[in-house]
Amino acid sequence: MIVPFNDLKRAAVAQAAKLEEITAEVIGSGWFVHGPHHAQFERDLAAYLGVPHILGVASGTDALELALRAVATPDRDVVVTVANAGGYTSCAAVAAGLRLRYCDLEPETLLISPAALEPLLDERVAAVVVTHLYGRIADVAAVKALCQPLGIAVIEDCAQCLGARNADGPAGSQGDLATFSFYPTKNLGALGDGGAIATSDPHLAAKIRSLRQYGWRTEKYRVEDPAGRNSRLDELQAAYLSFRLTLLDDGNRRRRDIISHYAAAASPLIRVLPVADEAHVGHLAVAVADDAEALRAHLEAAGIKTDVHYPVPDHEQAPWEHFRSGPLPVTESLRGRILSLPCFPELTDAEVQQVGAALSTYGATR
Numbered sequence: 360m361i362v363p364f365n366d367l368k369r370a371a372v373a374q375a376a377k378l379e380e381i382t383a384e385v386i387g388s389g390w391f392v393h394g395p396h397h398a399q400f401e402r403d404l405a406a407y408l409g410v411p412h413i414l415g416v417a418s419g420t421d422a423l424e425l426a427l428r429a430v431a432t433p434d435r436d437v438v439v440t441v442a443n444a445g446g447y448t449s450c451a452a453v454a455a456g457l458r459l460r461y462c463d464l465e466p467e468t469l470l471i472s473p474a475a476l477e478p479l480l481d482e483r484v485a486a487v488v489v490t491h492l493y494g495r496i497a498d499v500a501a502v503k504a505l506c507q508p509l510g511i512a513v514i515e516d517c518a519q520c521l522g523a524r525n526a527d528g529p530a531g532s533q534g535d536l537a538t539f540s541f542y543p544t545k546n547l548g549a550l551g552d553g554g555a556i557a558t559s560d561p562h563l564a565a566k567i568r569s570l571r572q573y574g575w576r577t578e579k580y581r582v583e584d585p586a587g588r589n590s591r592l593d594e595l596q597a598a599y600l601s602f603r604l605t606l607l608d609d610g611n612r613r614r615r616d617i618i619s620h621y622a623a624a625a626s627p628l629i630r631v632l633p634v635a636d637e638a639h640v641g642h643l644a645v646a647v648a649d650d651a652e653a654l655r656a657h658l659e660a661a662g663i664k665t666d667v668h669y670p671v672p673d674h675e676q677a678p679w680e681h682f683r684s685g686p687l688p689v690t691e692s693l694r695g696r697i698l699s700l701p702c703f704p705e706l707t708d709a710e711v712q713q714v715g716a717a718l719s720t721y722g723a724t725r
């Protein structure tokens with residue numbers, strides 16, 4: 360039996376009747392952008408997170424770009440972030456005309472290291488983007504403690520972490536701003552692209568409301584913000600997302616159970632992330648091993664499909680190489696050592712066991 364890395368069809372087919380009903384309703388309404396479903400989804404996500412302001416936008420990368428535009432100034436044009444999170448923040452920062460500094464990771468979690476962050480901060484820095492990678496909450500409190508005295512904004516990238524919470528509250532409620540992606544593979548996925556920004560600050564909310572629609576602030580057709588864009592979440596996606604938000608916690612529980620199974624079954628040669636604590640929603644199940652290529656071949660032979668998140672760190676991508684400043688030993692140590700395992704709520708128990716069994720026998724025959 361082949362275990363797919365992901366299969367978006369399973370959820371879509373299981374939900375087909377409801378998704379078709381929603382589609383027909385939106386078609387019949389004749390309202391396709393910024394209508395009642397968009398307003399409802401913004402309220403639904405605000406209630407779910409306990410954050411007063413949610414702004415729907417067209418993608419997670421747009422959410423990052425608009426959040427960065429909202430806090431950067433000509434004197435503060437540097438963004439600090441990690442280099443192992445797929446490059447979305449780098450892409451958004453460059454689109455917003457900003458520069459980057461890359462920060463190294465905690466070796467246990469592969470999330471931002473506050474100790475490595477401290478020497479990177481100064482009065483040129485507009486924002487630190489904290490990526491809650493693989494579905495686990497990073498240490499936002501420690502990052503905030505470093506940033507606040509310097510007037511630096513903290514932006515949580517929650518694209519992989521919607522639904523996680525720790526002692527300080529939900530992911531997305533802890534920084535000055537938080538960004539979300541509803542790309543189809545995310546824990547809350549649309550049937551297309553989508554994104555959102557969360558904030559408790561009414562001034563930042565008003566700024567982003569203007570930036571997402573051409574720079575219109577007080578009335579339509581009057582441009583007041585020079586950095587305005589068009590970045591909207593459409594009515595169909597918003598309606599699908601309100602429905603799927605009601606299923607999110609169940610899906611996240613299933614993802615966590617799958618990762619716990621992998622972690623318990625895996626051979627001592629494999630470490631499985633995120634580590635099992637309350638603060639993760641299992642977006643990705645990542646195996647760390649000395650030779651990820653050998654593990655990949657072992658799993659492939661057992662019919663299991665895998666992927667790598669992410670194969671090339673940002674500071675080794677050609678367009679961003681010039682942002683490299685100091686060494687990033689933990690980030691660089693991941694080269695050839697990480698492998699993502701199948702992890703989505705619709706995996707069957709038999710498939711999960713097949714992956715667990717293959718993880719348990721890795722290295723036994725070598």
Ligand SMILES: *Cc1c(COP(=O)(O)O)cnc(C)c1O
Nearest residue numbers: 418419420447518519540541542
């Ligand atoms: C998917 C993702 C994004 C980008 O979201 P898009 O909607 O694809 O633009 C940003 N950050 C992280 C961590 C992601 O996983």
